[in-house]
Amino acid sequence: MRIDAMTLFPDMFGIVRDSGVTGRAHTQKLWSMHAWNPRDFTHDVHRTVDDRPYGGGPGMVMMAEPLEKTLEAIRIDRAASDSQDVPVVLLSPIGKPFKQATASRLAASAGAIFVCGRYEGIDQRFIDKHVDEQWSLGDFVLSGGEIAAIAMIDAAVRLLPGALHHGDSSLQDSFQDSLSGLLDSPHYTRPESLEGADPIPPVLLSGNHANIAKWRRQQSLMVTAKYRPDLISRARENGLLSRDDERFLKEISINSSDHAAP
Ligand SMILES: C[S@@+](CC[C@H](N)C(=O)[O-])C[C@H]1O[C@@H](n2cnc3c(N)ncnc32)[C@H](O)[C@@H]1O
Known part of the structure; x- marks a missing residue:
């Protein structure tokens, strides 16, 4: 280029x-x-x-x-x-x-x-x-x-093949179609405990890659629903949300309305 x-x-x-x-x-x-x-x-x-x-x-x-x-x-x-x-x-x-x-x-x-x-x-x-x-x-x-x-x-x-050290990292970025155009999930790094901060989500320390992928997808859905609900609607219109995604979104909307101010 x-x-x-x-x-x-x-x-x-x-x-x-x-x-x-x-x-x-x-x-x-x-x-x-x-x-x-x-x-x-x-x-x-x-x-x-x-x-x-x-x-x-x-x-x-x-x-x-x-x-x-x-x-x-x-x-x-x-x-x-x-x-x-x-x-x-x-x-x-x-x-x-x-x-x-x-x-x-x-x-x-x-x-x-x-x-x-x-x-x-x-x-x-x-x-x-x-x-x-x-x-x-x-x-x-x-x-x-x-x-x-x-x-x-x-x-x-940064999207050119070979530009990023890890070829897949741009696939996990916000707005990428590989994530249905959703926002990225949160990231954590060492040290494992930080004074005054919540502990790292245990699933990230579990070594179970399927569970980690599931957690990341759910976090993406949660962050996107909170900050950019328009992107959820777009992903839905484009048929990019799975049944599991929809089930999870329903669950968090029920939970958040439980806690909503009167
Ligand atoms: C001071 S701006 C001119 C603004 C113009 N008079 C207007 O009100 O639309 C000078 C130059 O900055 C660039 N520019 C300003 N805002 C921009 C934006 N949001 N996106 C891309 N280029 C921008 C454009 O190339 C523009 O010609």
Whole structure:
């Protein structure tokens, strides 16, 4: 997977290229990161990439021309290294919410060209002409698209085969389809007893893998029902809950209503 990013702050991408799981995967050449600064594709002494908005109003707008030239250079570079054609993705609050499924799709693809906006945003003509998809990190406004792109790259790279030490660990993560899209169960590690804390659930010390798997599934159901009941409904609609799951959910809802405040 090859990721290109058009950004006024290329150094920011060092975070995902050089550290942790994504950094190790980059060293292993499981993916590659190329950050491009539109300022390098300007011809004036100030390396201007923004201008005032037509119609007036506050702030500045990123100009289409330096972005077009950057995109052209990326495409030439990708062609020279035999990289496949990939979508141009604009990071934007108006984009489709980025989900685990989007991360999986990106990880299974040849990559993407991310366009990171700054200021008030980007000249709409560039978007209309060149952008294939728009992705949002959430319903809030960031100062720029870089942090959104970095979060999305991280989410995708850790799904690449070989990126995680234990290949199966992403299968147990929240939102993964292998868990019916439910939230993850709680985790515990040494020491076995911690002052002032409840004891570790005994089943985790039992060595009985079937019982441990059952406990984890039930914990996932419980945590999801508590924090994200919408994900339970979605799993149910998609036929991903077993009879045992449904029985357990009924049981905990009866128990929790027993304890409900009058
Ligand atoms: C200050 S924001 C512009 C916000 C824009 N005027 C608006 O209200 O929708 C600058 C850039 O940050 C990025 N950005 C901001 N919030 C984002 C989000 N929630 N998801 C993805 N990118 C975001 C976009 O690339 C955007 O062009």
